[in-house]
Amino acid sequence: MSNLVRSKKDKEIIAEYESQVKDVRAQLVEQQRCLEQQTEMRVQLLQDLQDFFRKKAEIETEYSRNLEKLAERFMAKTRSTKDHQQYKKDQNLLSPVNCWYLLLNQVRRESKDHATLSDLYLNNVITRLTHISDDSARLLKRSKEITFQLQEDLMKLLNELYTVMKTYHMYHGETLNAETKLRDAERQVGVGKVGPGGGVEPLFGMRIEERHQRRNAARKMEKMREKRKAKYSENKLKSLKARNEYLLTMEATNSSVFKYYIHDLPDIIDCCDLGYHSSLSRALKTYLSAELSLEASRRTGLEVLEGAVEGLDPARDRQRLLGLYPTAFCPPPRFSFQPHMGDPVTQIAAQPQVQAELTSRLQQLQSRLSTLKIENEEVKKTSGATLTTLQDMTVLDDYDVSQSFTHSPSSESVKSSVSDGYLNKPSLAKRRANQQETELFYFTKFREYLEGSNLISKLQAKHDLLKKAMAEGYIADTLTTSRGRKNSHSNHQDSTKAIPLLVESCIRYINLHGLQHQGIFRVSGSQVEVNDIKNSFERGNDPLIDEENNHDINSVAGVLKLYFRGLENPLFPKERFNDLLSCVPYPSTATRT
Structure with missing residues (x-):
């Protein structure tokens, strides 16, 4: 009956653990889906922006042609007039006529400006948006690789915790069985020494064969008792070590899960957003610069959009994303210790049998952590410097196109007026190649930093728990010793200070x-x-x-x-x-x- 109760309890514990792990696995899958959905929304947004600016460029081109036709129509009428001849000589006309010519010149200038605007939309803004879309897909792919690896490591930890828990339960069950067998053996030894009447049966009243049989039986029962006692001690020690390992692994798992949800996920989201906001800001600032330079009177309406562009904030977007999907990014509850069959010990036991082993393990963890922290700090510095360089590449102030609207007396084509634009710079291809190379190096270092910090987090959790257990064991011993000394020397101490x-x-x-x-x-x-x-x-x-x-x-x-x-x-x-x-x-x- 007792075995059935234990088996049922074990199955309940395992079922509860598997349910918790299943929830975590579902969260990890949901995180991948959320990140992909966020990138798809961005790509769709960028595609809509490209279609919008392409249509707007067609409208601006058509408008420019109509303005040119309008100006040419009225200029043809005035070329043969006296006023036009006088205008060519000294440009001194009556104010109404001068206004008329200035108005026609203004229309021609507006025609050139709108042609320039159309060219900027087609060859600058749309190209920028295309690059942003390509960058978003590429960054998502690399971020997914890192996320998948982190999630794989997390699931390995959960599997390791499951294995350690099962081992602890198995050893503890064997200890209970060995204890039961030991008690049975001790009871048999006691029964063998008592005669049928309740007292010790005298041997001198027996035959020699019976005496030998009784003695042999007693020796066998005593030998069996000693054997079971040794087996019980061995199983008890194994159970103690398994429980310690279970507690250490559980603490490391909880620390890794907490770090993944609180620190790693925001960093991964930032990697998906890397350069997106600043690049989109540059593209929209190009549009703003063109519109503001074309028509200053529209500045009031465009300032609303400018304020929205200036408000692009990756940190705020990240918080919004986390707020939109709380079930996917909320850390799961901490794993709690599952005692087996009423085991009252819930902490690391620094008993004399394992104290030397725990001390050695603590020293190894201290040495390993010291080395890892130095190495990871160097990787972090390199990653930070690379990130700063990468961010500097994505925040170049090259969106001001006011020079494209500078007019000169000589007649120039539209393309020549934007010859210094975004696409026509010779360094563009080299700059983009450097950016992609820097991105690759940053993701490599970022991966190394996450792997190192995860390992440090696991080792630090084990180190802190071991150190706390060892310190509590030391303080307990010290208090016991000092209490004895105090009792023996209480007459010689000054308790007033x-x-x-x-x-x-x-x-x-x-x-x-x-x-x-x-x-x-x-x-x-x-x-x-x-x-x-x-x-x-x-x-x-x-x-x-x-x-x-x-x-x-x-x-x-x-x-x-x-x-x-x-x-x-x-x-x-x-x-x-x-x-x-x-x-x-x-x-x-x-x-x-």
């Missing part, structure tokens, strides 16, 4: 981390860190209570030395200084005392 927080905290930190450190109290620490720790104590805080802050042990020792050095009344009073010096020549310790 408390130990300063700085002294108590520094000594505790040195006891935990510095007893094996070479050069303690001799090697100077970082002056900056010493000042920071000292200032924190002066504000009433304890900067050494947080186990996550890895302070330099030499700096902590330096704070303690600085405190004793700055006491108004030193530990060794000044009036006793000469007496202490006079004791130095005495060879005997008893004489010195």
Whole structure:
């Protein structure tokens, strides 16, 4: 009956875990779909903008031709008149006629301006939008590769957690079975020693064969009991180690899941948006510059759009995207420890059987984390510098086309007026090639940074949990020892004056981390860190209570030395200084005392 209850409980735990993992997997799939949908919306938006500007360019071209026909029609009438001959000589006409000629010249200028505007739409704005569409698809593809890899790593962690949990449950079940068998064996040994009447049956009343049989049976039962006792101890140790491994893996998994949802997903969204907002801003600013230069009177209406263009903000769009799909991007609940059959232990057990192993593992994690943090920091700096360079490439101020509307007395074609435009620059192909090469390098470094930070996050979670467990075990031992000392020396202690927080905290930190450190109290620490720790104590805080802050042990020792050095009344009073010096020549310790 007990086995059936255990099996049912195990199935319930596994079903609950599989349901939680299924929800996480569904979220990951939904995230990919949301990112693809967002990119499709952008591509569709860009396509609509291209169609809009293409149609507008056709309208502007037709309008330019009509204006040119209008101006040519009335210019042909005036070329043979006296007024026109007089205008060619000294350009001195009556004000109404002068206004008429200026009006015709203005129409011709407007015709050229609208032809220039049409050319800018076709060969500048639309080309920019095409590039943005191509960039968005390319960035989505690379971001999906990174997202897929991160999700694969996350699922591997969940599978590893499932395996470790199953192992822990198996070993704990074996421990319970071994305990039951041990109790049965002990009960059989007790029954074998008791006779039928309830007392110990005398052997001298038996035959020799029966005596030998009884003795052999007793030896076998005792041997079986010892064997089962050894099996129980072995299974209990395995269960202890499996539970510790389960807790460590669970903490690392929760840390990785939290980091993925809180830090990695926003970064991936930023990668999908890389250059999109600034490039779209440049394209629309080109349109704004052309329209504002063409017709200043329309500036009021265009400022509304300009304000919207200036308000392009990738961070705000990212927040909007996260707000639109809360179910896809909200972190799942933390994985909680699932005790097996009423197991009361829910924390890392730093028992003597595994304390040496945990200490060795903690030291290995510290060494590995130190190396990884240095390497990942270098990768982060390289990635940041590359991102800055890439952003600089996408925020060039080349959208001002006011020079395209500069008129000269000589007659020039429309194409010559925009010869310095966006497309005709010789450096365009090289600039785009450099941009794509920089993008590739940035994504490589970004991938390395995410992989390194994920590994650091997992190792740091295990390190912190192990360190906390070891510290709690040490404090428990220290409290037990100090309690005994206090009871034996209570008559010699002065309880009216408390130990300063700085002294108590520094000594505790040195006891935990510095007893094996070479050069303690001799090697100077970082002056900056010493000042920071000292200032924190002066504000009433304890900067050494947080186990996550890895302070330099030499700096902590330096704070303690600085405190004793700055006491108004030193530990060794000044009036006793000469007496202490006079004791130095005495060879005997008893004489010195």
